[in-house]
Ligand SMILES: O=P(O)(O)OC[C@H]1O[C@H](O[C@H]2O[C@H](CO)[C@@H](O)[C@H](O)[C@H]2O)[C@H](O)[C@@H](O)[C@@H]1O
């Protein structure tokens with residue numbers, strides 16, 4: 001059997017116990033438990049300059065060989081920061097108004113994709129299967145085909161695919177659709193994303209490629225981790241500090257797609273409209289800084305600093321603070337225990353490809369006394385997790401009502417909802433996601449360009 005070649009911009013540091021805060025690396029690492037694999041991508045490092053293409057650094061851990069390359073500062077700025085995260089990210093999260101289009105950045109995006117192809121090419125064998133991940137690398141398949149690569153190549157988009165009427169706001173959006181033609185199969189997170197992408201392809205007279213494969217986690221391992229973490233000092237410190245107050249938990253990269261200002265205002269509305277919860281609930285928001293050089297992310301940080309100050313200033317007592325807001329990452333191992341302790345998880349993205357935190361929260365619960373998941377309709381996880389308390393994240397009063405409902409929900413209802421949710425989280429795991437995609441890729445008609 002040939003090797004599986006994974007290519008993604010973000011690759012977790014192979015020897016670090018804690019993974020970076022980001023679902024792609026988490027989901028893939030959970031999925032890569034079997035077979036011989038090579039994982040190729042960015043090292044996470046920038047260097048001022050480079051003469052020629054980089055040489056991949058190779059590191060083997062278990063069944064996975066990691067091959068990572070550095071980017072120059074100019075490549076990092078044009079490819080990752082500006083084009084991927086300043087143009088594609090807002091557009092694909094339905095925020096066309098936040099897109100800062102520049103032709104120069106598109107050129108750098110294409111040039112880095114071509115460089116990825118040239119550096120990966122010598123590491124490939126004819127019987128490999130290549131699986132490319134996410135919006136940073138749309139053109140990589142075609143760039144590999146141009147270098148004569150004939151292996152099966154699949155692509156998975158971790159973020160939403162909006163309707164074509166929106167995507168076409170990107171000048172030259174048709175080129176992204178042409179990129180899809182180099183792939184034998186394109187996976188997306190939800191049936192809605194698949195319908196949008198296939199419709200865009202049809203509208204442009206191109207062959208349909210997309211199928212939905214919702215990504216998951218390793219729920220058994222995560223539950224065990226949550227049980228272990230409950231015995232750790234961090235969980236005891238958190239529990240002691242709450243002094244009997246209920247815990248509402250949010251965990252998200254500090255990203256405008258996650259609906260954090262609306263969420264803070266929803267919590268504020270709870271304190272205002274349901275005063276019985278004052279002093280009896282604490283909202284802990286973990287929001288590690290992400291893509292901090294992109295202007296919109298900086299502005300969001302200022303906005304949250306201000307909102308936290310305002311809400312805490314208005315409602316704090318000398319012995320109670322309503323919001324705790326942390327912008328440093330917390331290791332996933334410790335988070336597992338925090339999830340288990342939390343009475344409510346408040347997950348209200350305005351748009352999200354999947355949102356693995358929602359699945360982790362369910363996996364971490366104590367079946368005898370589970371907490372309540374409040375989830376946005378617009379998370380990719382919502383169609384699977386429809387026994388959660390679903391909310392429109394733009395409606396702060398609906399968030400307040402959902403919080404009140406969750407904080408007063410009786411154990412039998414919590415258990416009924418959790419049982420249904422846990423079944424879903426165990427049905428599509430990281431391993432089944434990868435197996436389903438790879439099986440479909442294996443059976444897909446060989447694409448025209450190969
Ligand atoms: O690599 P970064 O720029 O630091 O960002 C972290 C990752 O964010 C996005 O994650 C997405 O993938 C998750 C797993 O499928 C999904 O649950 C989530 O909804 C998505 O937003 C991004 O797509 C990744 O490429 C980044 O690595």
Ligand SMILES: O=c1ccn([C@@H]2O[C@H](COP(=O)(O)OP(=O)(O)O)[C@@H](O)[C@H]2O)c(=O)[nH]1
Nearest residue numbers: 021022023024026253329330332355356357
């Ligand atoms: O401080 C943090 C915050 C988040 N995460 C992890 O980062 C991932 C976030 O993935 P998700 O799909 O929810 O969103 P993304 O960040 O990929 O958009 C989850 O596994 C979290 O447990 C973490 O380890 N530490």
